[in-house]
Amino acid sequence: MITIRLEKTQDHRTVEEITKLAFSYPERVERSKIGCCLEHYMVHSLREVDGINDLSFVAEIQGKIVGHIIYSNAYIQKPNGTKVNVLNFGPLSVHPQYQKQGLGTALMKHSIEIAKSLGYGAILFFGRPEYYPRFGFVEAKEFNITDCNGYNYPAFMAMELKKGYLKGVSGKFIESPIYNDDLNREQAKAFDENFGELFYIAAHSVETNGVVNT
Numbered sequence: 001m002i003t004i005r006l007e008k009t010q011d012h013r014t015v016e017e018i019t020k021l022a023f024s025y026p027e028r029v030e031r032s033k034i035g036c037c038l039e040h041y042m043v044h045s046l047r048e049v050d051g052i053n054d055l056s057f058v059a060e061i062q063g064k065i066v067g068h069i070i071y072s073n074a075y076i077q078k079p080n081g082t083k084v085n086v087l088n089f090g091p092l093s094v095h096p097q098y099q100k101q102g103l104g105t106a107l108m109k110h111s112i113e114i115a116k117s118l119g120y121g122a123i124l125f126f127g128r129p130e131y132y133p134r135f136g137f138v139e140a141k142e143f144n145i146t147d148c149n150g151y152n153y154p155a156f157m158a159m160e161l162k163k164g165y166l167k168g169v170s171g172k173f174i175e176s177p178i179y180n181d182d183l184n185r186e187q188a189k190a191f192d193e194n195f196g197e198l199f200y201i202a203a204h205s206v207e208t209n210g211v212v213n214t
């Protein structure tokens, strides 16, 4: 059974390990140019800057953490200089041996509902256009919102949490600088060099049938 709950302080290291494991696929590591992904560093840094603790959730199976999502504060810069606050999210991570079993979906659905209940107006983010439309995301260009450089493409998506929140809000989407690889390579590499073994992953060997053994 999948349980989704708020991340606690004592989960931080485990969550960073799950994140590193989930994003250590060859294309991501190659694109990073530092020999590892940056996402475990992002999660770590978002806890200090721009991340939202009330929207940081873990997914558990039989009491063991196997997935995580965190949201962050972002905004749309309108041409007249005013800002409209929105949510961004990521990294979203599921332990590779637990992918395609509904954990990502459960994390998305739960977090969207809580974000709505907390009064947030909209979510914008960059992600896989094959995956996120099922949760209600559409291309951001439908709301006349571009990325910070003025571009649109399928991976740039948006969803209103309050109906009409993005109506008439055309402008540029500005996300936390923590997501920018170019700004964070050095710090992420240093963070990774001190990260050490994936102790949690190693200590909880995972069977392919989805049972976590302690």
Ligand SMILES: CC(C)(COP(=O)(O)OP(=O)(O)OC[C@H]1O[C@@H](n2cnc3c(N)ncnc32)[C@H](O)[C@@H]1OP(=O)(O)O)[C@@H](O)C(=O)NCCC(=O)NCCS
Residues within 6 Å of the ligand: 022, 023, 092, 093, 094, 095, 098, 099, 100, 101, 102, 103, 104, 105, 106, 126, 127, 128, 130, 131
């Ligand atoms: C993307 C991710 C979070 C999805 O979580 P998940 O628990 O595997 O997904 P679910 O079981 O809820 O959903 C499975 C569906 O998502 C699709 N899916 C899963 N990973 C996908 C991916 N990388 N690209 C496209 N579709 C993907 C599956 O094909 C499946 O589609 P179907 O329902 O039409 O068969 C997970 O694969 C992951 O952690 N990937 C590595 C990190 C990553 O890429 N994070 C997201 C960055 S945008």
